[in-house]
Amino acid sequence: MILQIPLNPRQEKYLRKSGLLLSNENILEYSKAGEGNMNVVVRLKTETRSIILKQSRPFVNKYPTIPAPLGRIFIEDDFYRIINQNEFLSSYSPKIIARDKANHLVAMDDLGKGSDFMGVYQGGFSFSEEESGALAGYLSSLHQMKVTNFPDNIEMKKLNHEHIFIYPYMEFNGFDLDGVQPGLQAMSMKIKTDLKLKNAIKNLGKRYLENGKHLLHGDFYPGSWIKVDSGLKVIDPEFAFMGDAEFDLGVLIAHLKMAKSNQNTINAIKNSYSLYSELDEKLLHKYIGTEILRRLIGLAQLPLSLTLEEKSGLVEEAKKLILKP
Incomplete structure (x- = not known):
């Protein structure tokens, strides 16, 4: 059926x-x-x-x-x-x-009719203190759960791995980025021909495929959060797996950066995430940088309201996060 x-x-x-x-x-x-x-x-x-x-x-x-x-x-x-x-x-x-x-x-x-948070990329949006606290609190509680028998979800991890760590950095992947934004294809080639950067991302991808000790949502970005009458909810965990807590938090922070959220919001998330002091901050930065790059030049495009110059600035920030975390 x-x-x-x-x-x-x-x-x-x-x-x-x-x-x-x-x-x-x-x-x-x-x-x-x-x-x-x-x-x-x-x-x-x-x-x-x-x-x-x-x-x-x-x-x-x-x-x-x-x-x-x-x-x-x-x-x-x-x-x-x-x-x-x-x-x-x-x-x-x-x-x-x-x-x-x-x-x-x-x-x-049914959690009720509502809307996701994809509007954050359009500018003029700010998370309420309650919403930013909810996002950090959700990840804190999730990553502290003692889970021993969750499926490895390896097939979905391989699918995600391809689109996070491999496909965006192929020089000739068949995806014309100028159709997304004129000039983006040329900008992407600076990333795709940076062998040092690509090797660092490749190594991070190997780590992503390994099993970790924390249960992760696996796709913790604005499309997986919805606002209904009773508040913020989290859905679509089909990419869930046992891995690095830094991955979920890194994805969250990367999307806040692409949405041009102010640094106070990002700091509030970090401060409210109760496991932050236990994280490998260098690893966190690598995941942040990689998520930014794959969203800018990969297939999974976002409705970003960014100029080419702003994207170029994000690319440089992402490279530093990956290479000099």
Whole structure:
């Protein structure tokens, strides 16, 4: 059964037969829920409740030409089941209702209609003290969880590894960056031909593929945070794995920099992250720099409101963070 909109008789039959929809329930809404970069996401609403259905396909939903592991939806399921054992973290994410292995589908609570934080890149946005505290508090609690049996998620790590540490630095990868912003292709070649920089990133990528001791969200950026009536929530942990705490925090800080957040916000995040004194700050800086570079010249582009000169400045900052952390 393949989730699709609008609802068709085959889908409704599946929903009732599986018990996701009771015989006496009438469907009031069956609609797209969010952008669903990796997976298909549908909101199912009846007179009494609203649930979210997520289904993985053998490719990235936003980029159908890129293959992706079908089992990623169950990594998300495993992640939610683990963190929902923590009272603090459970308030940030949905509860799992059902898992359908045959159809690579998971049903979960609907956190409510809201919006993600992708608008941070457009300028004029500032995080509230409560929001920045929530982001730091979430990562602090997550990274302190004692987890011993989380799947290695190696196939998703390999996919992410390709797009963070390899693809952006290929001189001829087929992606015309001038189509994103004129002049960006020429700027990228300065990075792609810097052998010292590429070797440092390659070595960092090897570390990324190793197992670590902390449970990570794996994709902790504004597209994975949503604002609903009850506050900030964290979703889409299909890239979750056991690794370096510095990776999650580095991704967060990198996106704040690309969004031109003020240094006070970044400092507040660092100060509120309770494990900061235990981190390898050089490693953190390398992850920050690498995330900045891959977002500027890689396939996973962001809606950045940056001039070419501003991007060039970020590139220089990123290089220093990687080479002279």
